Amino acid sequence: xxxxxxxxxxxxxxxxxxxxxxxxxxxxxxxxxxxxxxxxxxxxxxxxxxxxxxxxxxxxxxxxxxxxxxxxxxxxxxxxxxxxxxxxxxxxxxxxxxxxxxxxxxxxxxxxxxxxxxxxxxxxxxxxxxxxxxxxxxxxxxxxxxxxxxxxxxxxxxxxxxxxxxxxxxxxxxxxxxxxxxxxxxxxxxxxxxxxxxxxxxxxxxxxxxxxxxxxxxxxxxxxxxxxxxxxxxxxxxxxxxxxxxxxxx
Amino acid sequence: xxxxxxxxxxxxxxxxxxxxxxxxxxxxxxxxxxxxxxxxxxxxxxxxxxxxxxxxxxxxxxxxxxxxxxxxxxxxxxxxxxxxxxxxxxxxxxxxxxxxxxxxxxxxxxxxxxxxxxxxxxxxxxxxxxxxxxxxxxxxxxxxxxxxxxxxxxxxxxxxxxxxxxxxxxxxxxxxxxxxxxxxxxxxxxxxxxxxxxxxxxxxxxxxxxxxxxxxxxxxxxxxxxxxxxxxxxxxxxxxxxxxxxxxxxxxxxxxxxxxxxxxxxxxxxxxxxxxxxxxxxxxxxxxxxxxxxxxxxxxxxxxxxxxxxxxxxxxxxxxxxxxxxxxxxxxxxxxxxxxxxx
Numbered sequence: 001x002x003x004x005x006x007x008x009x010x011x012x013x014x015x016x017x018x019x020x021x022x023x024x025x026x027x028x029x030x031x032x033x034x035x036x037x038x039x040x041x042x043x044x045x046x047x048x049x050x051x052x053x054x055x056x057x058x059x060x061x062x063x064x065x066x067x068x069x070x071x072x073x074x075x076x077x078x079x080x081x082x083x084x085x086x087x088x089x090x091x092x093x094x095x096x097x098x099x100x101x102x103x104x105x106x107x108x109x110x111x112x113x114x115x116x117x118x119x120x121x122x123x124x125x126x127x128x129x130x131x132x133x134x135x136x137x138x139x140x141x142x143x144x145x146x147x148x149x150x151x152x153x154x155x156x157x158x159x160x161x162x163x164x165x166x167x168x169x170x171x172x173x174x175x176x177x178x179x180x181x182x183x184x185x186x187x188x189x190x191x192x193x194x195x196x197x198x199x200x201x202x203x204x205x206x207x208x209x210x211x212x213x214x215x216x217x218x219x220x221x222x223x224x225x226x227x228x229x230x231x232x233x234x235x236x237x238x239x240x241x242x243x244x245x246x247x248x249x250x
Numbered sequence: 251x252x253x254x255x256x257x258x259x260x261x262x263x264x265x266x267x268x269x270x271x272x273x274x275x276x277x278x279x280x281x282x283x284x285x286x287x288x289x290x291x292x293x294x295x296x297x298x299x300x301x302x303x304x305x306x307x308x309x310x311x312x313x314x315x316x317x318x319x320x321x322x323x324x325x326x327x328x329x330x331x332x333x334x335x336x337x338x339x340x341x342x343x344x345x346x347x348x349x350x351x352x353x354x355x356x357x358x359x360x361x362x363x364x365x366x367x368x369x370x371x372x373x374x375x376x377x378x379x380x381x382x383x384x385x386x387x388x389x390x391x392x393x394x395x396x397x398x399x400x401x402x403x404x405x406x407x408x409x410x411x412x413x414x415x416x417x418x419x420x421x422x423x424x425x426x427x428x429x430x431x432x433x434x435x436x437x438x439x440x441x442x443x444x445x446x447x448x449x450x451x452x453x454x455x456x457x458x459x460x461x462x463x464x465x466x467x468x469x470x471x472x473x474x475x476x477x478x479x480x481x482x483x484x485x486x487x488x489x490x491x492x493x494x495x496x497x498x499x500x501x502x503x504x505x506x507x508x509x510x511x512x513x514x515x516x517x518x519x520x521x522x523x524x525x526x527x528x529x530x531x532x533x534x535x536x537x538x539x540x541x542x543x544x545x546x547x548x549x550x551x552x553x554x555x556x557x558x559x560x561x562x563x564x565x566x567x568x569x570x571x572x573x574x575x576x577x578x579x580x581x582x583x584x585x586x587x588x589x590x591x592x593x
Binding site: 051053072073074077078082083085089090091092093094095097098099101102103105106107110111112113114115116117118119120122125126128129132133138141142160161163164 | 253254256257258259260261262264265438439441442443444445446447449450453454456457459460461462463464465467468471
């Protein structure tokens with residue numbers, strides 16, 4: 001199997017606090033890999049390191065074999081590494097149409113066009129329509145994002161990441177905060193992600209993790225505790241200890 | 251596929267000319283014939299409108315605050331003045347463009363300082379650059395004329411045909427045409443993918459970079475363009491008044507500009523234009539009533555405006571015009587209102 005995303009000896013400290021410790025992680029091509037861990041395990045830091053929001057103190061990050069640790073955030077996206085956000089980080093004033101349109105334009109290298117009006121490129125329009133359709137957003141495409149129901153906003157969150165045509169997608173708690181009635185749509189959208197997209201899921205919700213992932217890594221105190229297939233991880237005594245110690249959050 | 255045509259029609263709709271916009275420009279033009287004795291003040295409004303349009307591009311669209319936008323206005327003003335005074339470029343339109351380009355180069359160079367950091371840093375850096383230029387202009391008085399300003403500027407006819415007259419008629423039409431052309435360009439820019447990416451950056455820079463937008467490069471680009479606009483506004487000032495003095499760099503000019511934009515509304519192109527008209531008319535009105543304390547009244551208007559909320563005021567003011575427009579052009583037509591109330 002080829003490795004889509006890999007970290008080697010990743011380290012990050014804030015002052016004296018080591019939040020990521022010698023983290024080596026391999027995500028296989030096409031995998032549905034979950035990264036779990038109790039609160040404060042450093043999951044968000046890992047995402048920020050992978051996407052380039054934070055710079056590691058040491059270690060390497062390889063995307064399909066190429067070191068991307070020194071690339072700026074937007075360049076990693078163009079290389080095929082995208083993410084969704086745990087809390088809404090959408091553009092409140094922009095419509096879903098504009099949000100997706102922006103992602104598509106940037107991917108096609110057309111984001112800097114200052115003379116051409118939006119909506120005049122057929123290939124872009126085609127792709128916007130497909131993406132909106134796939135995520136059930138066609139009926140709300142012209143409404144400001146801030147006015148959409150929360151479930152729709154979560155769908156848009158995934159849709160805009162998919163519009164960048166990632167080869168590796170980091171899903172950060174996709175169903176967090178979604179009311180029970182709208183949850184099904186999100187889970188269906190996550191399950192329907194194209195198989196050729198490698199997914200690294202960062203999640204708290206164990207039902208979602210065990211129904212979705214074919215491989216699980218457990219992060220504790222910034223270091224890798226256990227890694228393996230779901231049934232093995234579920235039986236692991238160390239994992240049980242960590243989660244039982246943390247009580248009902250599981 | 252109907253979804254695709256829906257997408258394209260919705261996307262294009264934003265850039266479509268609304269009836270109210272056409273009315274706006276027809277009104278602007280007809281002012282020339284309605285108030286033939288007021289060319290000077292009307293030209294003043296046009297210059298201010300162009301200058302405010304420049305600030306709107308960076309503040310309203312890209313979210314870059316500036317308290318030193320007069321830097322570019324001043325550089326444009328002195329460039330135009332020096333070009334004319336020394337007979338380097340005698341034709342005003344070419345000189346105008348060159349002066350704009352000089353400001354643009356300065357904008358590009360300083361953009362690297364400005365895009366770093368957050369709002370407060372940006373306020374200080376822009377303010378600092380403007381103060382610096384003002385001090386330099388004073389220091390090199392052999393070039394700039396120091397506190398006396400540039401003396402004896404004589405403008406040649408525009409395109410060799412239209413001489414500037416003492417009533418300011420030529421200056422008015424010249425300014426109106428320049429404003430309109432640059433407005434068209436700005437309109438094109440804000441409705442492009444580039445303009446969309448600016449709005450995304452203003453909304454959420456972190457997210458913008460997370461979908462592949464090169465945030466810094468875009469900010470540098472729009473800051474440079476805005477500097478060109480401000481430089482043109484400054485050059486128009488020198489060309490239509492035959493004056494350039496140190497106060498082109500003054501802090502008050504940058505601060506007033508922010509006022510004008512807040513009055514008119516940020517984030518839509520007419521904000522700057524409407525703001526300029528309202529500001530100058532208020533200034534005229536208050537100066538006639540109380541020549542000494544007009545600033546007090548401007549301040550009061552601003553406070554009331556912020557408290558009442560501009561959107562509400564816009565609704566009140568536009569109630570009449572919208573009623574007429576809807577009668578003539580149908581239900582959906584109306585005057586554009588700003589997207590957000592936040593300055």
